[in-house]
Amino acid sequence: MRNSLFIFRFSSGCGLLGGTLLLSVGMVSAGENSAFSESAYLDEMPVVLSVSRLSQRVDEAPAAVTVIDRQMIKESGVWDLAEVFRLVPGMVVSYHSARGYSMDNTVSYHGLSDPYARSMQVLVDGRSVYSPLFGGVLWGDIPVALDDIERIEVIRGPNAASYGANSFMGVINIITLHPSETQGKFVSLTTGRNREEGVARYGGRNDAGDLTYRITAGVRNDKGEDPIIVNALSTQGGWDKNKFDDRKVQQFTLRGDYRVNATDELEFQFGYNGGDRQEGDAGTTHPFWKRADNHFEQLRWQRALEDGGELSVQYYHGYESSYGTDINGATSYNMDVIAQRHDLEVQHTFSPSRSTRVVWGGSMRYDNVYAPYYLRNSITKVPDAHAIPFHLGRLFGNLEWRAHPDLVFNLGAMLEENSFTGTDITPRVAANWHFLPGHTLRVSNSKATRTPTNYEKVLADPYLALGVVKQKLRPERVDSTEIGYLGKFSDLNVDFRIFRDEFSDLIVENGTSVGLGNLNPGNAAVKGFETQLQWNVGPRTRLVYGFSHSLVSSLNQAKITYTDAVPTSIQSMMLTHRFDHRWSTSLMGYKTGAVHFPETDTGPQENPLYYVNSYRRWDARLAYAFQAGTTRGELALVVQNLADNHYFEFRHDNEPPGRTAWLNLKLDL
Template sequence: MQGSNGNISSNHRERAFRKLRSSHLVSLRSPSSLTWGLLLCTLPFIHTAHAEANNDESIFLDDVPVVLSASRLVQPVNEAPVAVTVLDRETIRDSGAWDLSEVFRLVPGMFVAYHADPNFYSADSTVAYHGMVTSTTSDRMQVLIDGRSVYSGLFGGVNWSDLPIVMDDIERIEVVRGPDSASYGANSFLAVINIITRHPAETQGASASLSYGTNRMEGVFRYGGKSGNLTYQITASERKDNGESDRIHNPTSQILFWTLNKYDNKNIQIFNFRGAYQINASDTLEFQFGYNGGPRLAGEYDNFISIDRTSSNHFEMINWRRALEGNGELTVKAYHTEERINGRLMDSDGISNGNASFKRDELDVQHTFSPTAATRIVWGATVRQDVTYAPYYLGVEDNQYLFGNFYYRLGSIFSNLEWHIRPDLLLNTGAMVENNSYTGTEFTPRLALNWHVTPDHTIRLGHSRATRAPSVYEKVYETYWRAPGEYPNLPKIEPEKAKATDLGYIGRIGKIDLDFRLFYDDYTNLIDVKNHKSPKSGNLNAGNALMRGYELQFKAPLSDKTHVVYSLSGGGVKSDNVNGVIYTDSLPAYNHNLTITHQFNEQWRGSLIAYQISRTKFNDTDFNLGEGRGYFIEGNKRFDAKLSRRFLLCGRPTEVAVIVQNIANAHYFELRHDNEVPGRLARLNVKTEF
């Protein structure tokens, strides 16, 4: 991190913005409207006395990574109002991850469990920030792909295997570590993941890859081309995954149910198209289409078996961007998403209709501009409608009053102001006003101050408010509990709420890059509709939790060819644990990982990753000590490795890689006592360009 003679609020940011815009990476979920109400809340902070200031804002961190997702402004990571982890293409490749969800094990504070969903809707991974998992669906984190929300409306959370995306098409992933409702609204409750795909201009030509290994196989073909001002990319892939072993190697009970793993085989076909048309020097039109489909299994022994079940998901998105003077930008984005599950569910009572569908339509507008030399503002609005149909999963097959489509409507306005008070002091302030058809209107503000103590050391202090709106599942069950024959006087369900305060440090000591964070989060109105005790207590917003902890990540070169990255997180939770909903032990005492990469020469590269996590709370109140299942899932550790060689094959760039996951062949449980991960998994990957 060397000083420069540039101006960070102009020269450095202008270079960064031009670079990212030329790569078409500035494609965040971009609400807007002609409503100036919220914008006016931030305008008083703009001090005209600073309009000509900051001409000597030199020195600050020319080589600091630039992020897009924290406030919807392009910012060096040390000027963002929240902590952000960036997973670039090289990091993703070095991880050797098979599923996209596995990549997030590298993020400080992130908890990932393999195929942890037994609710028969899907067999998928759980990805959760700071634990707080009371069901196998992690529903308190927003996930975006190129600014398009893939947060599921039915149960909340994300169905990772159903996303229409191939890992090799990802340019980078930005993880906002902390609430960000000020920028992305409800459901950005604990964190935000923004997955940014590669622009077609960066993927010209053709490539093909084949992976084959233990119970797994995948083929991917990609072609990028250009015609006049149009650049485009097409990706097609097919993946077969036999999932977990059929039997649990170390069952906690000899009862047959606890000795068998879940049905989780998958056959996934993906097709993607992305195009960009340069209309003129200022205007660009981008459009995307994606599809994910194929047969899936989900269910458990002696309970439900899914038969004739297929998944079919697709989206269409169009984004118009206009570059304005002074590095401003106006974007208008619209997209349609549709997810379908077709299947029959069979149990001892017969066959039930397992069909489900979810549709989302959204329109966003966003405007970025600089009213003074010391300030930048982004503001905008969004409107959205979700339609969900799932009679079996919502328990309404026999209830004509509830049967049919369930609608969820949302509208929001937001604004964020970045103000360089002086060269070493930066203020970010913003908020969102959001109204939804389930819980009404909420206001979620944020305030953060970044102080560049020296060019190599920055301290951040921030406070924000966040909410999580009920899922369709939770809203329907509120209607059930408030029926005349149940608890008609039950208070209406309210959104979950969070007050989050964090103190962060970003800097460089010698050659070591450091990112350290202390957090203090207060959660209230936590929703519980599954526990029968909730209505009797008079409230579906079942509990509160106070979470305190730390996160650390450092990156350092051991030599010119060897680099190490280490991440550590931990903390504790205090909760009233009302109605049997237990949050107290939901945050692991520690969770850390170590990555070592080595570039042997121009052809050979290797990586070794070690993961370890302390014991975690068993995700159920139905544990039974008499059958050998305790309150906790014991801690675990595993080791992954990758070795690759690049060379020319018949004049074509080619890479061959060997990946081994869980080298020690450890059979441990994640999240539940009936969820044992596979043992050692090895595969060979061959990729060539032509």
């Protein structure tokens, strides 16, 4: 059985068969292992912090959640932060799929996305990094080093009850290590094909021990995609050339935690990410270089209350900017972008009774965006010389009620009022029933919205003013229902979920929607199931496997083919093995089904393929741990795309690099 794992074929049928076989083996093992007990199971259950804003065991959280810990991040051998989400069931990750502005990765849940993936909320230590201009996340501009991440919690499904609009299809919460866990000196050096990086970190404390801090700095040189597409569909119109996407990035982060007294703690963070990067569409004769500078400041005060509750106040300021002038013939365009965000949030957690816990709070946000080229009048094409402000106020709350030792209810809602679309309430109700020791059934329903971005609003307002469209731009909406199961069979953990998401008022940015007089004509229903398996095959071997199957029904309004915008099947696996205390290895496999994302081109005229075909990729990592005196180190060889597969992601002019290898040396000094 163990040998068969290495020749396991990635196909939809084998994925289902493999999952069934694993489940069967786990059930047999559970029957033979008399040492399994409920108390042992509860001790092993991971605790999640993000789903309801309450600290909860994963089997009592009101939504499906995937936890990626620091060990998984290291063993996966990922280069970009975005790539680690390929291990999450149902997640679609595309390499550098945007053709303008960011030239960055796309991370979306199930699909149904444009390159900016506006439907995912992403937080770093509670701070939103959702970009206000186009929406989505600029993954290459997040000031966080992979080695500073403690864990990542991915909520699979809408979670607006906890984090508001734009938590539309899911939430990613990146949690960094506390400075007390990163004391001393650390260095990471990477070199390989088209990729080089150096990271240095120092963690310390004051003499009294009540202040701990961490300073991390890094530089990265990334050559991006190969210039020429190997499996080009055409040699005409630039379809045989990849985008210009080289980048040189500098990064610096600082975090300090100060324990004021027995109940109060202050946390301060600062981060900077900047450098030169290219832009340039397929077929252009020269790259467009621009400078990007992004930084944030975050301050958090936290007080532990006598009843076991907690009161916290958090403020952060985010600054996103890029500068450059694109010269096209005799015309030059001001491509500058400056986006700022101020956010203040208060949160209170307490227990009204022995069987209930409550978290509630509120926040105020102010965004301001200046982008003359991108925020042009959609009719006159004249740039708006003024920055566009956005105001947001929120009130939220979640009640956890343990009606019975084996039955937990979660009731939550978010009230929001913003200056673009007005007021919305997004509720959620969920019940978790531990019907057997180690086995839980979850049922939930939640609603969520997505607020139009600055770009979408500026595009829509002139049509409304001229009476071409009769309705104001509205928020997108989703009504989501799921039934989930979590179970433990000896060494096998199972997370299974059946879902149905009904989307309405989807925003369409094309002339057909204007002709219909409605900028929110889109509707779609996505239904399916997904599973996540974690199997401790042996004392030194572990398998993590994810599978998602989805179907879409839609009238495909405004010529947007929603029915093809979600891959029917998505699979991922990571098999790790430790030979001894020095040598370890891991093998990762990913497969994504054929898909056609909304509002992307169909392909070159002489070969108009509609779908981006299904692809399969294998990565591997081999590591050697050593110790020299007081220095602990690890040398790892990482190879991505072992088979040198040349395939497309997202579009037919977006071919990720072929086989890519690099060496990484980590030293704890």
